[in-house]
Amino acid sequence: MKIKKLPDEVINKIAAGEVVERPSSVLKELIENSLDAGASQIEIYIEKGGKRLIAVKDNGEGISGEDIVNAVSRFATSKIRTEEDLFYITTYGFRGEALSSISSVSKFRLLSRTIDEPIGNEILIEGGRIKSLTEKGSPIGTLVEVKDLFYNVPVRQKFLKTERTELVHILDVFTKYVLKHPEKHFRIFIDGKEYYNLHPSNLKERISFILPEDVVKELVEIDYENSLGRVYGYIAPGKDTKKSYLYINGRPVKNHLIYKQLKKSLGNSFYLLFIELPPYFVDHNVHPSKLEVKFRKEAPVVNLIKGAIDEGLNPFKKVTVSYQETLKQEVSTYNSDKKGKFEVIGQVEDTFLIAYYSGELYIIDQHVAHERVIYETLINRYIEKGNIPSQKLIVPIPLKFAPDQIAKLINLKKKLESIGYRLRIEEPIIFLEGIPSDTSLEAAEETLREIIESGDIYISVEDVFSMIACKQSVTAGDRLNTEKAKALLEMWIKTNNPNLCPHGRPIYYKISLDEIKKAVGRK
Helix, strand or coil, rough: CCCCCCHHHHHHHHHHHHCCCCHHHHHHHHHHHHHHHHHEEEEEEEEECCCCCEEEEEEECCCCCHHHHHHHCCCCCCCCCCHHHHCCCCCCCCCCCCHHHHHHCEEEEEEECCCCCCEEEEHHHHCCEEEEEEEEECCCCEEEECCCCCCCCHHHHHHCCCCHHHHHHHHHHHHHHHHHHCCCCEEEHHHCCCEEECCCHHHHHHHHHCHHHHHHHEEEEEEEECCEEEEEEEEEECCCCCCEEEEEEEEEEEHHHHHHHHHHHCCCCCCEEEEEEEHHHEEEECCEEEECCCCCCCHHHHHHHHHHHHHHCCCHHHHHHHHHCCCCCCCCCCCCCHHEEEEEEEEEEEEEEEECCCCCCEEEHHHHHHHHHHHHHHHHHHHHHCCCCCCEEEEEEECCCCCCHHHHHHHHHHHHHHHHCCCEEECCCEEEEEEEEEEEEEEHHHHHHHHHHHHCCCCHHHHHHHHHHHHHHHCCCCCCCCHHHHHHHHHHHCCCCCCCCCCCCCCCEEHHHHHHHCCCCCC
């Protein structure tokens, strides 16, 4: 079969498939173009979940008459000039594909005018073919209308979901950009009705319009900087909204490395975080829609995030010293003058420790609090010495695994030995000859089996420590006397992240005395 070059019409549709997945993809590209054009006001019009119409109108700098055809051509952009520019990206729409791709699978209209032109210019395109190009009256800025998306690609049109589902995706895109740009005026109309009218404000105010009130009340501000970059934004410990927001250099993106670290540090808690890194450090060219990024080096990015969360999420960091004295005090009746003191009150169902601090009652899961203590003890010792000492077993323990599991163990042997395990392999038997110091034999053996029997090819030192901590800590049902409870809480409040266990579960639930007074009618 002879090889032939594809027609331009087919090429454009293939390119459109990479950039335009659904109506929300179109909205994303059009909003980014408006932002890159310096718009301070952006209006959005949606009909039938975006299947009938997606329109974006802005007051940006506009497109001149001589550039309007280039604007809808493939690989035409004002954002980059040289190959080097690809590695120093500071704008949204730098690939030069969006308008070309969108116009090839829709009935497309672009009307625009610059400040230097007395009249605007309008271009109409259907299925990638220019139907007309005329002068037309227009305010300064740009209007893009996208009608009947995928009308000429029925296979793609068939894969679109219901109007309601597509609208959910559209509102998700809208939310991402209005949160990033609280200084902009955004309006969105859905099927003729105004849905949001968000006037310029600060980030906290913008969040209050978008997120549920119970989440807004729990927001903790993050602002951390080191030699690599900066992390700022908000988190709501213990509040799971099923949706969080991550931005790198102003762009909403995905990155599994960062997701994994945030999951480890925050569990399912809500976060809205902006990460600023040197442009050369970030590669936005991984995905055609620029949704995913890679980093020149991963470890410094992880350290930046860990530093931000550790500093921002520790509500006890600034007052830890005072606890050492207050924990020794006998519990007495509540007195509003005792703000700043931390008092252990007791234990409930041999599972939860109850404590009072600064006008709030803390209900603390003893198991996960102890997990956090053990985990950080292991981590800190490992960081300080580069390894965990091993305690030799008097009698080695034979363990039998499948051949593929032994192969995995051989790959992990060096890492496991750095944290205190000593293993002698005589296939098909593995002899456990040493375990991490200050770890029970039961916890060490169960952890080793869990590692080998899991399907994970790679496992981190942190993962191993979190497994050990889980198996070594007190459990629900363990009765703690007053001294043991106080000792555990004293160690817990000194940890770097007293909010979450190593697996991401919340350690405590708190309720203010003011809420309790209100509930029982006491002023």
